[in-house]
Amino acid sequence: MKLSTLINPELIFPDLTENSKKALLSSLIDNLCLTDSSLKSSTINQLILKREELCSTALDNYVAVPHARIPGISKTYACIGICQKGVDFGSIDELKTKIFILILHPENAGNFHLEILRSVATIFGQKDIVEEVLSKNNKDQIFQIIKSNEQQ
Secondary structure (H helix, E strand, O other): OOHHHOOOHHHEEOOOOOOOHHHHHHHHHHHHHOOOOOOOHHHHHHHHHHHHHHOOOEOOOOEEOOEEEEOOOOOOEEEEEEEEEEEOOOOOOOOOEEEEEEEEEEOOOOOHHHHHHHHHHHHHOOHHHHHHHHOOOOHHHHHHHHHHOOOO
16 A cells, blocks of 8 residues: 555645644644544544554654554545654654654554555655655645655
């Protein structure tokens, strides 16, 4: 599963400004919920924060992939948020996280999310791609960078 099949430019939020992990996640979730009225922000917030308490979803290279299984949804949702100043997210390289790929899975999705995480790791594990994404503020340009760097 390619990340570009789950997102579109309207699901990329390149101008987040929150200062804390909790505030940034809340803002990203609220932005996603505005695109689909069936999504319940309070439930998603609670489950994402619970998942983060288990173990941070921050990787290295300025990237985090907050994700959780959400009861009552029938498909996988994803969006991308960018916070240029970065947020302390507990990354393994101790750098502030700047790119947040939020993924919501149905409860019965099995291990489907692993395919998506592999796609994310393939793209955002490359420093040059991360730098290119961070250099853009245009949703369409960011989407094209992602799409053009996915493996066939």
